[in-house]
Amino acid sequence: MYVAVKGGERAIENAHAWLAEERRGDTDVAELDIQQIREQLSLAVNRVMAEGSLHDPDLAALAIKQARGDLIEAIFLIRAYRTTLPRFGTTKPVETAEMACDRRISATFKDVPGGQVLGPTFDYTHRLLDFKLAAEGEPVTAEQRDADPAPVPHVTEFLNRESLIEEAPRDDTPPPDLTREPLELPAARALRLQALSRADEGFTLSMAYSTQRGYARNHAFVGELRVGTVPVEMEIPELGFAVEIGEITLTECETVNQFKGSRTEPPQFTRGYGLVFGHSERKAISMALVDRALRWEELGEDNSGAPAQDAEFVLYHADNIQASGFLEHIKLPHYVDFQSELELVRKMRREANAQTREAAE
Amino acid sequence: MKDTKRQTWMGLLARADAGRVPELLGQAGPSPDFEWLRAPEIGSVMVQGRTGGTGAPFNLGEMTVTRCTLRLSSGEVGHACLKGRRKGDAEAAAVVDALMQTPAETLMRSKVLGPLAEDAARARHCRAAKAAATKVDFFTMVRGED
Numbered sequence: 001m002y003v004a005v006k007g008g009e010r011a012i013e014n015a016h017a018w019l020a021e022e023r024r025g026d027t028d029v030a031e032l033d034i035q036q037i038r039e040q041l042s043l044a045v046n047r048v049m050a051e052g053s054l055h056d057p058d059l060a061a062l063a064i065k066q067a068r069g070d071l072i073e074a075i076f077l078i079r080a081y082r083t084t085l086p087r088f089g090t091t092k093p094v095e096t097a098e099m100a101c102d103r104r105i106s107a108t109f110k111d112v113p114g115g116q117v118l119g120p121t122f123d124y125t126h127r128l129l130d131f132k133l134a135a136e137g138e139p140v141t142a143e144q145r146d147a148d149p150a151p152v153p154h155v156t157e158f159l160n161r162e163s164l165i166e167e168a169p170r171d172d173t174p175p176p177d178l179t180r181e182p183l184e185l186p187a188a189r190a191l192r193l194q195a196l197s198r199a200d201e202g203f204t205l206s207m208a209y210s211t212q213r214g215y216a217r218n219h220a221f222v223g224e225l226r227v228g229t230v231p232v233e234m235e236i237p238e239l240g241f242a243v244e245i246g247e248i249t250l251t252e253c254e255t256v257n258q259f260k261g262s263r264t265e266p267p268q269f270t271r272g273y274g275l276v277f278g279h280s281e282r283k284a285i286s287m288a289l290v291d292r293a294l295r296w297e298e299l300g301e302d303n304s305g306a307p308a309q310d311a312e313f314v315l316y317h318a319d320n321i322q323a324s325g326f327l328e329h330i331k332l333p334h335y336v337d338f339q340s341e342l343e344l345v346r347k348m349r350r351e352a353n354a355q356t357r358e359a360a361e
Numbered sequence: 362m363k364d365t366k367r368q369t370w371m372g373l374l375a376r377a378d379a380g381r382v383p384e385l386l387g388q389a390g391p392s393p394d395f396e397w398l399r400a401p402e403i404g405s406v407m408v409q410g411r412t413g414g415t416g417a418p419f420n421l422g423e424m425t426v427t428r429c430t431l432r433l434s435s436g437e438v439g440h441a442c443l444k445g446r447r448k449g450d451a452e453a454a455a456v457v458d459a460l461m462q463t464p465a466e467t468l469m470r471s472k473v474l475g476p477l478a479e480d481a482a483r484a485r486h487c488r489a490a491k492a493a494a495t496k497v498d499f500f501t502m503v504r505g506e507d
Binding site for chain 2: 049101111115121145175176239271
């Protein structure tokens with residue numbers, strides 16, 4: 001039962017004013033602007049776009065500023081804003097084979113055509129704090145080398161040639177959309193991929209890690225990880241043809257997994273797939289591992305009862321806005337609920353005491 | 362139906378950096394008179410990916426876009442639909458799209474689309490050159506007795 005309680009308006013107003021003051025911090029220190037966040041905290045911006053499920057770096061930067069750097073709060077702000085936008089339509093599926101790659105590595109083939117391109121990576125850094133960044137330094141200029149900016153083929157194509165890996169045949173079935181229809185089970189792979197792409201990075205990482213440690217083990221290699229820009233095209237109904245509406249940065253991961261074969265399929269490699277807004281490679285790799293684990297049924301594998309194989313468990317707990325909404329609501333006033341719990345516990349204690357006395361007599 | 366030339370110029374206009382198209386259009390001369398058929402509006406589009414990069418489509422997430430449609434006093438209709446919340450850029454892109462259907466085409470090519478194509482090629486080449494500098498050159502150490 002809900003009972004309306006009045007009061008607290010002034011306290012709430014004052015709390016929000018103090019929040020604004022605390023957000024600003026020491027006024028002797030220069031204020032952050034949105035461009036600084038967008039340019040210098042770009043991986044935080046990418047995470048907010050990916051999990052907010054809305055690509056707009058300026059809005060994500062604003063949300064991070066407003067949320068005082070609390071990324072889940074920022075994601076919440078983006079999700080709320082997203083619902084106010086009219087939907088103009090759907091783009092054509094982006095073609096990641098045409099990606100202009102900043103980074104492209106394969107852990108399975110050393111000599112892939114196009115080469116191993118490291119890009120701007122944290123890999124192979126020593127993870128030692130760089131105190132030069134605490135002082136004002138000269139901007140660093142990246143080295144350049146003659147390049148042919150042609151697209152590089154996907155690594156899995158090389159395995160495809162020997163039929164050693166399952167194919168992902170072209171198909172144009174319109175996918176379900178969890179922002180339009182509630183997520184229901186069983187969820188098709190297209191719906192799972194949408195949910196995973198916007199899922200909490202920490203949750204997805206932990207689920208993926210559990211598969212590596214042996215819960216639904218399927219031994220993943222990173223067949224390919226690529227980061228770069230792809231053109232986004234959309235059909236313009238008035239014109240009757242598709243035009244490019246801009247470019248976005250994406251991270252794509254394809255895993256190559258062992259597969260012993262089943263009654264219908266010969267032994268071959270299978271694939272897990274991750275695709276995420278922005279440069280978000282931990283998330284993309286995690287997504288690919290979880291995608292692969294969730295495919296056990298379609299591939300005729302055993303259900304080992306592992307959490308990462310349980311679509312309901314994964315998909316219903318992966319969204320950090322749903323999760324934090326439900327989690328954090330328990331800190332809001334529950335005075336009446338708790339009052340009845342208190343009455344109940346007192347009554348049970350009275351009964352228990354009475355029984356003890358009776359037994360003693 | 363396809364209109365490759367128009368697709369190319371609309372793509373260039375959409376890809377341009379924020380503020381660049383109004384800047385170039387301003388340098389090309391006074392802006393023509395037009396009326397709005399659809400004033401600039403901000404909304405979202407759902408971006409799709411493909412399972413495994415090549416397979417069935419899935420919904421990846423939305424992105425903000427701005428679109429508008431206008432008609433020049435001489436009758437040509439210009440459209441723009443581009444990424445982000447950029448009403449000024451959308452207006453300028455639609456004006457260029459309309460002017461490309463008039464005798465001002467040559468002027469637009471030299472003053473707006475030409476520089477945009479150069480910007481795009483320079484930006485793409487610069488990132489590709491940085492990426493190329495991080496390409497691994499493997500070498501094998503000589504091992505064994507002989």
